[in-house]
Amino acid sequence: MQPLRGIAFKLIAVMCFITMQSLVKAVSTDVPAGESVFFRSLFALPVIIAWLALRGDLRTGLRVARPMDHVWRGFIGTCAMGAMFAGLAFLPLPEVTALTYAMPLLVVIFAAMFLNESVGIFRIGAVVLGLTGVLIVLAPRVTSFGGDTVKMMEAVGALIVLLGAVCGALAQIFIRKMVQTEEVSAIVFWFSCTSTGMALLTVPFGWVVPTPAQAVMLVLTGLVGGLGQIFLTSSYRFADASLVAPFDYASMLFAILIGYFVFAEVPTSQMLLGAALIIIAGIIIILRERQLGIRREKARQAKTPYN
Template identity: 35%
Template sequence: MQSDRIFTGLGLRLFAILCMSTMSALIKLAETRGATLAETMFHRQLWAVPVVTGWIAMGPGLRSIRTKRFGAHLSRTAVGLTGMVFTFGAVLLLPLAEATTFQFTVPIFATLMGALVLKEPTGWHRWGAVMVGFLGVLIVAQPGSTHIPLFGAVVGLLAALFVAIVAILLRQIGTTESAGTTVFWFSVLSLPPLGIAYAFQVQAHDAGTWAILVAIGVVGGFGQLALTGSLRFAPVSVVVPMDYSSLVWGTLYGWLIFAAWPTPYTWIGAPVIIGSGLYIVWRERVRRVERTVAASDAPVS
């Protein structure tokens, strides 16, 4: 039964990564058809709301969205929207494979945040992995060259940084709030500020572009739910390696839709970043096992 749950978690994670990669391709495609950043962000959240609401209604029920931590959801929304600006911006500024590769630095930033902000003990193993990971970033970005815009690389790294910050916030909110409640309030609370920005950029589109904008929200909503659901069935250390499948989708979409192929630097640097991230995840698992063993061996007073 336990193995069935793990395989369910892995399947959900792979499906989530497919959805998120598809959403990124749709965002870039919408931009080529005249859609702006504000438009894509607004429609991402707008059309995710019915998806998330329907999922909650079929599961724990709409009463579960009640919360006593409205302020925490507001803070998560502010940070999440800032991160969305950078995440969507990276997709628009960079080829899909390169934008995806910069997202692989999330475990690196999570380690830095844990050590510097949360004061978590971090040994030389993980600090070494962080240094190797940033070496991979330098290989991909090639500072001083022109194959990747410096501004785009910075935006891509800031996107990964904010994903790590959101992960820390979700860990804190998750002590009292369900995943569905958190996703619901993020989607709903982000609509007013995004609606204001969208009001200044409302424009007409053809039917195909409107369909793409709606699909961004629907696909993104399903992806968000699948990401959340994967953690119900399998540990983080098991499902996170599935995230690197996004490089396959990013490369495939980039080639099929935009005729863009990753540079040789990306093929070299991406495995370095991925290896660094996997090592960090593995070390976290080792430390968790060590803490569990130490706790079980402690004398009972």
């Protein structure tokens, strides 16, 4: 184990994913979310294929034991990604980031519902704390219903992002089951393939011809997202999941900095308070799972930022 290297790789992965989201946000006023999902998935494939080839895992990455599991995981994951990308058009980057932190909280709930995992009072308390933070973040948006058009769209955007978090949590439940029969490399590779194909189904809903600058940014979403996936998976090869997982929350710092300097977004104190509660809850859950000996390395390796 090389823990410092694992942490460094995780931070690089987080920065790649925030950069990817920033690129999506930069084109989101003109480019539909489904089109962004297509570019992100398609141009991640060459990076992932090259990485698998260099590791000697290309054959493993193409082999599947249960094809329909990949189809359903791809469908749910594509919905999650599309919802998150759609939300970036209406909400500040730090706020979208904060709402995505609801995913690990929802995973605890869904794991108890669908995987029959035992959830003690300690983790239930953490989930309640985290969901309280989510409500604090959502409150200004939800109360905007009935206001002007801009506030209405922001409220809709917040609910779309929350729906994306639900889909992302369900996708993670799929992954937890899939790692029992499927290799991580196969899950990563086939998700990019299925999400590329499924994104094409959104063409009738209004794709546009991007400008040269937009096309460059869209291609970069895939390349940067693919690199992020590689560094994410590699981080778990050099350090325990329980050590590197909390560094997911460094994305809030990056989101605030990019939001402020690139998009002139200033987070509200209420949003920061809600995000802080969600982060504390997420870290409590991670530490508790470590104490209980619940190992999630393979599932986390196969995870994408929005699943």
